[in-house]
Amino acid sequence: xxxxxxxxxxxxxxxxxxxxxxxxxxxxxxxxxxxxxxxxxxxxxxxxxxxxxxxxxxxxxxxxxxxxxxxxxxxxxxxxxxxxxxxxxxxxxxxxxxxxxxxxxxxxxxxxxxxxxxxxxxxxxxxxxxxxxxxxxxxxxxxxxxxxxxxxxxxxxxxxxxxxxxxxxxxxxxxxxxxxxxxxxxxxxxxxxxxxxxxxxxxxxxxxxxxxxxxxxxxxxxxxxxxxxxxxxxxxxxxxxxxxxxxxxxxxxxxxxxxxxxxxxxxxxxxxxxxxxxxxxxxxxxxxxxxxxxxxxxxxxxxxxxxxxxxxxxxxxxxxxx
Amino acid sequence: xxxxxxxxxxxxxxxxxxxxxxxxxxxxxxxxxxxxxxxxxxxxxxxxxxxxxxxxxxxxxxxxxxxxxxxxxxxxxxxxxxxxxxxxxxxxxxxxxxxxxxxxxxxxxxxxxxxxxxxxxxxxxxxxxxxxxxxxxxxxxxxxxxxxxxxxxxxxxxxxxxxxxxxxxxxxxxxxxxxxxxxxxxxxxxxxxxxxxxxxxxxxxxxxxxxxxxxxxxxxxxxxxxxxxxxxxxxxxxxxxxxxxxxxxxxxxxxxxxxxxxxxxxxxxxxxxxxxxxxxxxxxxxxxxxxxxxxxxxxxxxxxxxxxxxxxxxxxxxxxxxxxxxxxxxxxxxxxxxxxxxxxxxxxxxxxxxxxxxxxxxxxxxxxxxxxxxxxxxxxxxxxxxxxxxxxxxxxxxxxxxxxxxxxxxxxxxxxxxxxxxxxx
Numbered sequence: 001x002x003x004x005x006x007x008x009x010x011x012x013x014x015x016x017x018x019x020x021x022x023x024x025x026x027x028x029x030x031x032x033x034x035x036x037x038x039x040x041x042x043x044x045x046x047x048x049x050x051x052x053x054x055x056x057x058x059x060x061x062x063x064x065x066x067x068x069x070x071x072x073x074x075x076x077x078x079x080x081x082x083x084x085x086x087x088x089x090x091x092x093x094x095x096x097x098x099x100x101x102x103x104x105x106x107x108x109x110x111x112x113x114x115x116x117x118x119x120x121x122x123x124x125x126x127x128x129x130x131x132x133x134x135x136x137x138x139x140x141x142x143x144x145x146x147x148x149x150x151x152x153x154x155x156x157x158x159x160x161x162x163x164x165x166x167x168x169x170x171x172x173x174x175x176x177x178x179x180x181x182x183x184x185x186x187x188x189x190x191x192x193x194x195x196x197x198x199x200x201x202x203x204x205x206x207x208x209x210x211x212x213x214x215x216x217x218x219x220x221x222x223x224x225x226x227x228x229x230x231x232x233x234x235x236x237x238x239x240x241x242x243x244x245x246x247x248x249x250x251x252x253x254x255x256x257x258x259x260x261x262x263x264x265x266x267x268x269x270x271x272x273x274x275x276x277x278x279x280x281x282x283x284x285x286x287x288x289x290x291x292x293x294x295x296x297x298x299x300x301x302x303x304x305x306x307x308x309x310x311x312x313x314x315x316x317x318x319x320x321x322x
Numbered sequence: 323x324x325x326x327x328x329x330x331x332x333x334x335x336x337x338x339x340x341x342x343x344x345x346x347x348x349x350x351x352x353x354x355x356x357x358x359x360x361x362x363x364x365x366x367x368x369x370x371x372x373x374x375x376x377x378x379x380x381x382x383x384x385x386x387x388x389x390x391x392x393x394x395x396x397x398x399x400x401x402x403x404x405x406x407x408x409x410x411x412x413x414x415x416x417x418x419x420x421x422x423x424x425x426x427x428x429x430x431x432x433x434x435x436x437x438x439x440x441x442x443x444x445x446x447x448x449x450x451x452x453x454x455x456x457x458x459x460x461x462x463x464x465x466x467x468x469x470x471x472x473x474x475x476x477x478x479x480x481x482x483x484x485x486x487x488x489x490x491x492x493x494x495x496x497x498x499x500x501x502x503x504x505x506x507x508x509x510x511x512x513x514x515x516x517x518x519x520x521x522x523x524x525x526x527x528x529x530x531x532x533x534x535x536x537x538x539x540x541x542x543x544x545x546x547x548x549x550x551x552x553x554x555x556x557x558x559x560x561x562x563x564x565x566x567x568x569x570x571x572x573x574x575x576x577x578x579x580x581x582x583x584x585x586x587x588x589x590x591x592x593x594x595x596x597x598x599x600x601x602x603x604x605x606x607x608x609x610x611x612x613x614x615x616x617x618x619x620x621x622x623x624x625x626x627x628x629x630x631x632x633x634x635x636x637x638x639x640x641x642x643x644x645x646x647x648x649x650x651x652x653x654x655x656x657x658x659x660x661x662x663x664x665x666x667x668x669x670x671x672x673x674x675x676x677x678x679x680x681x682x683x684x685x686x687x688x689x690x691x692x693x694x695x696x697x698x699x700x701x702x703x704x705x706x707x708x709x710x711x712x713x714x715x716x717x718x719x720x721x722x723x724x725x726x727x728x729x730x731x732x733x734x735x736x737x738x739x740x741x742x743x744x745x746x747x
Contacts, residue, residue, distance in 0.1 A: 019643050
């Protein structure tokens with residue numbers, strides 16, 4: 001793990017913000033409650049921290065810790081950086097707690113389906129069968145004694161895109177809090193958000209999904225106070241920030257329709273994991289999974305895409321605070 | 323009667339087109355050569371008609387002629403070409419009775435002609451332009467301006483002294499896309515210009531079909547040094563004009579290399595070239611051209627610390643992403659003491675990686691083909707009707723023409739060619 005750099009000591013007032021390119025998207029940070037010079041120092045520090053995490057977790061960086069594991073698939077075990085090791089253990093826990101709906105080892109299946117997003121149709125059946133053989137969390141072996149991992153088949157691969165932004169948001173928020181920063185708003189690609197502390201008005205950060213026809217603002221609101229938010233959607237969901245190729249691990253098929261699932265919890269990592277995992281699960285399984293996450297608010301929206309037809313809140317759930 | 327290939331738009335349609343290029347009108351006051359486009363539309367009286375003679379209505383000249391035929395208030399009154407097939411083809415598109423000439427001096431002697439469009443081989447630009455100005459005719463001459471630096475200067479001096487309308491075929495000066503790029507740079511939003519990078523790549527022999535061998539040099543004049551300066555003047559001049567315009571200055575010197583390494587068919591001008599222009603403040607223009615591979619096509623980039631512009635594709639690439647709309651709303655709300663909901667879920671922003679990014683469009687509404695040339699010719703006609711020269715045109719013509727020849731001489735003479743002293747502009 002990149003060693004945390006001790007940020008400079010705090011001092012009060014003013015609002016500063018910065019947007020920068022990282023994690024394959026736009027990261028934006030708003031700081032309140034500290035003066036300009038201090039804020040600029042902190043913004044630079046946050047930008048550096050995000051980039052450090054990216055260099056460890058990105059599969060698009062050939063030298064990243066994750067790329068080392070993918071490159072050694074079917075070959076030797078790899079001893080990852082301690083931070084990555086802990087994160088992979090968390091991924092295993094999430095995989096178990098979501099009944100397999102959250103799975104970081106579907107990369108071959110994603111690669112097989114991705115071209116079909118633009119061309120339509122389905123992958124070649126033989127290629128799809130091969131991709132399925134190379135996918136699934138069960139292919140990731142953990143050696144707890146040696147703190148090593150190994151993908152058991154050549155061609156298998158891990159992708160942390162399903163929780164990376166949430167994880168980094170949680171880390172940065174924690175470090176900002178430890179540095180004495182009272183309030184901040186972090187957006188990672190607009191699909192994952194963390195609200196540190198309170199809005200200057202003394203209330204939770206008033207986050208809401210962009211308006212949808214026929215839905216009241218309240219049903220789209222996810223106020224954040226020391227908590228995270230994430231949203232995932234199917235490829236046809238019109239809000240492209242949330243849309244991605246969402247695969248059902250059980251069937252290896254992409255999810256269809258115009259659906260979007262938003263989650264807020266105390267942890268942005270939890271929120272990001274659940275926003276994609278719940279999208280693939282049926283109602284009963286959603287209830288079982290969510291029970292293990294306190295102070296959660298989740299909602300699913302469907303829309304036909306016709307502006308004259310209202311969107312619908314098709315499912316929602318709130319769990320008690322601990 | 324006008325041929326089938328052209329349709330004259332109504333004056334209203336034409337004004338709408340002009341209004342679109344001028345945007346809210348601010349461009350018209352900031353760009354010296356646009357005000358003629360704001361002139362009242364011409365009426366129906368013969369006195370409102372501007373009578374134009376076309377000298378060289380072949381390929382490019384024929385294209386300009388067709389645009390003129392579709393320009394309100396302009397009459398193509400005479401044609402001149404010493405190649406009969408081109409003359410006949412052009413005449414078939416014009417009104418019956420349009421005068422035809424094989425010698426441009428006859429056309430220039432006509433009192434029924436207000437101005438001329440000259441679209442002939444490069445080596446003929448200077449004698450024809452100087453003769454036209456001397457005959458009191460307003461002149462639109464195709465780029466590049468002339469065959470030698472001395473001729474460029476002589477044309478500039480004559481045009482200045484004449485008080486007549488003078489235009490050169492650098493149509494990008496009338497492109498909303500380029501005007502927006504210029505305004506963006508002038509506002510300093512991308513920081514100072516640090517480098518220009520341009521290329522123009524094609525894959526073809528650049529030849530036209532020759533019906534008889536003895537017509538080879540007449541028809542394929544671009545390939546022979548006696549008539550042409552090749553890629554430098556035929557393609558490069560557009561981008562050299564852009565560099566001068568966008569930087570607001572002229573190059574200090576130029577070095578370069580070129581050769582004939584693919585089309586070894588007896589031609590005399592290079593089929594590939596690469597040049598570097600040195601501008602003030604350490605700015606460079608790197609430019610290359612070849613006609614043996616078209617993969618990279620045509621592009622002209624302006625590199626600045628905060629971003630760069632691809633002018634041909636009309637895109638801006640920022641080094642730092644703009645803040646998300648919801649973030650702007652949040653910050654503005656806090657600074658105003660408001661507590662407003664932060665709306666998340668606009669279109670996702672993708673990082674501007676050189677390989678796969680699309681950047682953002684300079685102009686999302688401008689798709690009309692030929693718009694730049696149409697507007698340039700409309701400005702030419704309006705300026706003649708108003709009797710006022712178009713500001714800035716002589717400078718653009720001379721500076722781009724000279725820069726094109728510097729590139730050619732740098733290659734041919736294998737030396738650093740410096741900007742000439744004592745030019746008229």
